[in-house]
Amino acid sequence: MRILILNWRDLSHPASGGAEIYTEQVLRRWAAAGHQVTLFAAAVPGRPADEIRDGYRIVRAGSRFTVYREARRWWRRHGRGGFDVVIDETNTVPFHAHEWVDDGTRTIALVHQTCEEIWHINAPPVLAHLGRHGLEPNWLRRLGGSPILAVSASTRDALARFGAHDVTVVPEGYEPPDPLPRPAKQEQPxxxxxxxxxxxxxxxxxxxxxxxxxxxxxxxxxxxxxxxxxxxxxxxxxxxxxxxxxxxxxxxxxxxxxxxxxxxxxxxxxxxxxxxxxxxxxxxxxxxxxxxxxxxxxxxxxxxxxxxxxxxxxxxxxxxxxxxxxxxxxxxxxxxAHSWDTVADTLLEAVHEHARVPRGPMRVAA
CATH class of the missing domain: 3.40.50.2000 (Glycogen Phosphorylase B;)
Incomplete structure (x- = not known):
């Protein structure tokens, strides 16, 4: 498949975290299995606007706040007709790709978590109130217009409160250190x-x-x-x-x-x-x-x-x-959790189901 993923950060971004690790682990396995994978993300100082990493392409443009606009512009100029599916990876603010992908390409959202209570901790009072009770509910209600993949049952349940019903839970992954540290436990509790x-x-x-x-x-x-x-x-x-x-x-x-x-x-x-x-x-x-x-x-x-x-x-x-x-x-x-191979396989199966793209090889390679 030809897959486009939208995420405001990639693993090179100084603010990258668990969602970006998840993305990188999955995408490099999809690329190794022969899929054509492109990640669109915000610009990172010192990193090129277009590069290949671990077999998949990263296109970077825009800032934390303008990456959503730049994604739409890039789609109009370069994306139309070039993909089988677009994955809108949501970190608080969705790209709402299902509202502007206009060539018949299927869109799917991938949501790691909702913000909700965190607004009142990470934002000034006025913005926190607006975000918690206005912005985020509106964003998530609109997102419910497309199929959604959620990385936990908690996220699925949170999305349901905002009106999303076509939500599939996909597994979380982890790769333990090798060799696994086995030091003696402390004598003191x-x-x-x-x-x-x-x-x-x-x-x-x-x-x-x-x-x-x-x-x-x-x-x-x-x-x-x-x-x-x-x-x-x-x-x-x-x-x-x-x-x-x-x-x-x-x-x-x-x-x-x-x-x-x-x-x-x-x-x-x-x-x-x-x-x-x-x-x-x-x-x-x-x-x-x-x-x-x-x-x-x-x-x-x-x-x-x-x-x-x-x-x-x-x-x-x-x-x-x-x-x-x-x-x-x-x-x-x-x-x-699960191995990243299992996560990549399961996520790809879910993408196939929602995108209704004829199946190729399903097994991915690490």
């Missing part, structure tokens, strides 16, 4: 938080939960991994049992997560919660807030979800951590 120090990740809730749990688990300590705007303030006020490590290499992150006894996650909302999957693949269970995305990854990773309150997280720590210290769980294959 140890919890770990891994994520950006930003408000919507609620790192302060994790510190509070561990502080409460220490009343029943003497010696419990907490490692905080990750950078971000709240790092200095949190570190300055950190209680003695908390150690802030900042940003670390992947190898160091994996080693620390494998040596901890429990991973804690308290985000307001996630598309999936890849860090939960990472921890499970390393043999470290998660206690997470029962919120969209985290409930999906934590359940798949055989962890525990709790009401979104530090007191509930502390209670779960008190009730489960002593057993995990005595009998650490083993690594879970793919952390409860």
């Amino acid at each position: 140890t919890a770990v938080f891994c994520g950006r120090m930003v408000s919507y990740k609620r790192p302060g809730d994790v510190i509070r939960a561990v502080s409460l749990a220490r009343e029943s688990i003497p010696g419990l300590r907490l490692w905080m991994i990750g950078g971000g705007p709240l790092l200095d303030r949190l570190a300055a006020a950190a209680p003695p049992f908390t150690r802030f490590l900042g940003r670390v290499s992947d190898a160091e992150k994996h080693d620390l997560m494998a040596r901890a006894h429990v991973h804690l996650a308290a985000s307001v909302r996630e598309g999936w919660g890849l860090v939960v999957t990472e921890a499970a693949a390393l043999g470290t269970p998660t206690i997470a807030y029962d919120v969209p995305g985290l409930r999906d990854s934590t359940t798949a990773g055989r962890g525990i979800v709790v009401p979104p309150r530090p007191e509930a997280m502390a209670e779960a720590l008190t009730g489960n951590l002593p057993d995990w210290v005595r009998f650490p769980p083993g690594p879970l294959p793919y952390g409860g």
